[in-house]
Amino acid sequence: MSVRVLIVDDSVVMRRILENALRHSGLDLAEVLHAANGMEGLAALEQSATENQPLDLILCDVHMPEMNGLDFLLEKQLRNLAPGVPVVMITADATDPQVLDAVAAGAHGTISKPFTLQRIKTCVESLLPPVAPPPSAMGDAQP
Amino acid sequence: MMAGPCTDTRWIEQLDGVVADVFNIMLRQSCEVVEDTAATAAEIDIVAKILLSGAIDAQCLLEFPQATAKKLTDAFLGSQDDWEDALIEDAIGELCNMIAGGWKSALGATASASGLSVPAISRARAPDRNPPNGCGLRMRRTYSFRNSPFTVSLAIREHIEKMNQPGP
Numbered sequence: 001m002s003v004r005v006l007i008v009d010d011s012v013v014m015r016r017i018l019e020n021a022l023r024h025s026g027l028d029l030a031e032v033l034h035a036a037n038g039m040e041g042l043a044a045l046e047q048s049a050t051e052n053q054p055l056d057l058i059l060c061d062v063h064m065p066e067m068n069g070l071d072f073l074l075e076k077q078l079r080n081l082a083p084g085v086p087v088v089m090i091t092a093d094a095t096d097p098q099v100l101d102a103v104a105a106g107a108h109g110t111i112s113k114p115f116t117l118q119r120i121k122t123c124v125e126s127l128l129p130p131v132a133p134p135p136s137a138m139g140d141a142q143p
Numbered sequence: 144m145m146a147g148p149c150t151d152t153r154w155i156e157q158l159d160g161v162v163a164d165v166f167n168i169m170l171r172q173s174c175e176v177v178e179d180t181a182a183t184a185a186e187i188d189i190v191a192k193i194l195l196s197g198a199i200d201a202q203c204l205l206e207f208p209q210a211t212a213k214k215l216t217d218a219f220l221g222s223q224d225d226w227e228d229a230l231i232e233d234a235i236g237e238l239c240n241m242i243a244g245g246w247k248s249a250l251g252a253t254a255s256a257s258g259l260s261v262p263a264i265s266r267a268r269a270p271d272r273n274p275p276n277g278c279g280l281r282m283r284r285t286y287s288f289r290n291s292p293f294t295v296s297l298a299i300r301e302h303i304e305k306m307n308q309p310g311p
Contacts (some may be wrong), residue, residue: 093244
């Protein structure tokens with residue numbers, strides 16, 4: 001299954017780290033969209049809806065200028081954008097009450113920074129359908 | 144109010160542990176404590192600052208020479224390149240975010256009602272290092288990453304110091 005992912009984070013470096021982690025987790029990434037804050041994230045969701053290019057996963061930082069992760073999540077739901085698409089909140093502050101608020105508001109998971117590649121892989125695997133083996137691999141397995 | 148450098152080894156070990164965790168977990172690389180020298184302080188090119196405010200008040204300051212900042216960016220992005228200054232500053236800000244967040248988490252429930260600011264980055268030769276009023280407890284530690292130094296400073300308001308003092 002080829003997946004489309006939106007990463008919302010004000011740090012370019014963290015967006016690249018997360019994209020690299022997704023690529024190393026074995027995901028077949030069709031496209032990774034980047035947004036620098038909640039406002040840009042909402043615009044990306046609207047564009048995806050307009051172009052009928054649904055997303056499969058959203059990774060969203062909590063602390064961002066312009067619009068933070070919690071407000072992004074609430075506005076996304078208010079506008080009914082990307083309904084049912086899992087949202088994972090990324091934070092360096094695991095004790096931030098906004099993280100609990102985001103989970104209460106419908107976020108599907110949280111990842112604390114610093115994180116390992118395995119943590120990203122485990123989280124993604126729990127939220128996305130399992131990847132079917134490619135046809136060639138199935139053929140190879142036959143006698 | 145307690146003024147001057149912190150001598151409580153528990154606070155210092157807590158900070159060292161947070162810094163080590165960030166490098167071990169995120170980069171799978173080590174980061175050792177080294178002696179703070181005048182040469183280290185003179186080499187500072189980039190300063191990142193995060194304020195903690197609310198139930199507790201504190202400031203986390205990271206000071207990086209350009210060479211160390213470049214190595215950190217290489218490590219974060221998994222390759223070596225002639226990175227733009229903005230990307231290098233972004234990497235330092237992200238490290239500051241993780242260290243400040245980790246330190247806040249280490250404080251436990253006391254700190255949960257406080258918020259972290261987004262990192263403020265400065266390249267000025269004389270950046271504003273002054274902590275918020277009342278921050279009397281101060282720690283400054285120098286670390287070495289890939290044989291290049293950087294420093295982390297914490298300034299903490301007095302009432303946190305009292306709350307976390309060991310019992311008699």
